[in-house]
Amino acid sequence: MSPWVERHRPKYFSEVKGQDEAIYKIRRFLEEFNSEKSKKAIVLHGSPGIGKTTIAHVIAKETDSELFELNASDFRDKKRLEEILKPAIEQKSLLNKNKIILVDEVDGISSTDRGGLPELLSLIETSTFPILITANDIWDSKLSPLRKKSELIQLKEIDYKTIKDVLIWILRKEKHFIDNEVLTKIAIQAKGDLRAAINDLQTISEMQDSSKxxxxxxxxxxxxxxxxxxxxxxxxxxxxxxxxxxxxxxxxxxxxxxxxxxxxxxxxxxxxxxxxxxxxxxxxxxxxxxxxxxxxxxxxxxxxxxxxxxxxxxxxxxxxxxxxPTRILKIWMNNQRTAKKKSIAIKYAEYCHIAQKRAMKEFPIIKQIINSNPSISKELKLDNEELEYLRG
Ligand SMILES: Nc1ncnc2c1ncn2[C@@H]1O[C@H](COP(=O)(O)OP(=O)(O)O)[C@@H](O)[C@H]1O
Ligand SMILES: [Mg+2]
Incomplete structure (x- = not known):
């Protein structure tokens, strides 16, 4: 069965909920766009599952524009970028439509020379078409040059009542019924993330007796x-x-x-x-x-x-x-531990520019180093489970 988040992805402005202000601003930006403008890109930013990608597609459809999509890795492949993508970007649309360039999830781009961000910045300079960029976290320090070159539009997290409305809308289309109280709980638990709420809704609907x-x-x-x-x-x-x-x-x-x-x-x-x-x-x-x-x-x-x-x-x-389940349990717990150790060692090795093997071998020392320097574990971006492993 196809995922409901795809099947019920909004196609029209009227179906996108809770983002009226952002949509208004983007439309105005596009209307006022001309290639002499100082800022030719918009960054739609905000947490996952609130409609960034959806809005980009809906905008293109509703303004009858051709959407040309690029992703973070396209900017790394300089040859492809120069030979295929740039010419395509610079050409007028074949159907004489407006053209919008979409760079989805710019978070994945890297700011180094080979990483792509400089390429994106130069594209923004030269483009004669508006560029829409989406980002989960625009405040990441590596994206600071991008912030300066673009207009930022923050998308809001969706409040639980709106989430519930969308869930009901989907259930109706699916001809499914779920207890009102359960819907409220799903909506609240989603904490503003509509994608998560819809995924949860589908899971629950596939259960035999969801009223339970x-x-x-x-x-x-x-x-x-x-x-x-x-x-x-x-x-x-x-x-x-x-x-x-x-x-x-x-x-x-x-x-x-x-x-x-x-x-x-x-x-x-x-x-x-x-x-x-x-x-x-x-x-x-x-x-x-x-x-x-x-x-x-x-x-x-x-x-x-x-x-x-x-x-x-x-x-x-x-x-x-x-x-x-002693036997399996032991194997499993052991695997879990080795996996944690390994993931920490990999991060540490990258951070200190040493070989992973060496990091694994010297792990007891590394463990002490990290444990006695909270700033290092922060720098390494260790997750909670990794931190727990280190403490244990
Ligand atoms: N504002 C919204 N209104 C209606 N549906 C939404 C909205 N935001 C997200 N969705 C639903 O969640 C799914 C994922 O949204 P998406 O635009 O991909 O999120 P993002 O790009 O912000 O992570 C969509 O397919 C749609 O079903
Ligand atoms: Mg997205």
Missing amino acids: VTFDERNKEVDIFNAMKLIFKGRATESTLKLFDSVNMSIDEIILWIEENIPMEYSGKELARAYELLSKTDLFKGRIYKQQYWRFLVYENIFLSYGISSVKKNAKTGFTTYKR
Whole structure:
């Protein structure tokens, strides 16, 4: 199934929500554009999922302009830029339309000589067409020369009521129904990121019974054995959903426990279905890590608890001794640790211009250095998990 964020990407101004002011300014900029203007580029900036890319495309469509797209890596390939792209940029549109040049996600550009930013700046100098640039973080210091050469337009994060309106609009088109309270929660959790909200909406809609989704306070602590019992033996109910909230264990470990114990309880069709669900969870996790949609973890949790539990037709009786997933767990935890160590070593090696191998070998010392110099860990842009690894 195609992602809803693509299927429902706005095509007209009227479908873009919450960005009226920005759209007004961009239209005015384009109307007043002439190639003698001192600033020939606009940077649309703001956090992810608020409509930067969408607006660029909608503007082109609604002003009947041809959109010529360049990305950060095009500026690195000087030959391609000079021979193919620049001539195309400088030509008038074949259909005699207006032309707009789009440089999407300029954050990826590098300010060094070979990195592309100087090329972009010189394009802005010479272009006879308006240039739209999008950026997540225009205040990054490397982008300072770009800031001086362009008009900045900040896009707002979308307030939760507007997000909810968009969600309802999409559900209507999809002929789906989701409980109002759940919609409100998705909208609030998205924290202004409409893309995230729509992705969450799709996930929830694909669940069997989305009216059951609630994210309430924690139960009392139930240990993992007890949780296994409730999942595998009990009937799936609303409280099954919240089961893992009260188990003091990471979701990755819980997955291993479930995986280990599925064959203890299920067989035949139930077994197959449970594994299928589990593999979906895994895929899902890949997506979470790759796109850093940490809030998705809530829903992954739901697949694992309610999903796995509802695989069986009837509640089960009897006593089962659930197994600890020791072997896999150890391998997994070890891999996790090595991965962290490696990612820190790579950053450090780059920072100090030493070989990665050496950084790995001297890791105990490097660890001390970083730990005793907070400014270094900042400089290295270590994420929370890496910092935790260093502290441990
Ligand atoms: N202001 C908005 N109005 C309507 N839909 C939006 C808006 N912003 C984002 N979206 C939805 O989120 C998706 C991603 O938006 P996109 O423009 O790619 O975000 P950005 O480029 O700011 O990261 C779009 O396909 C659309 O479905
Ligand atoms: Mg974008």
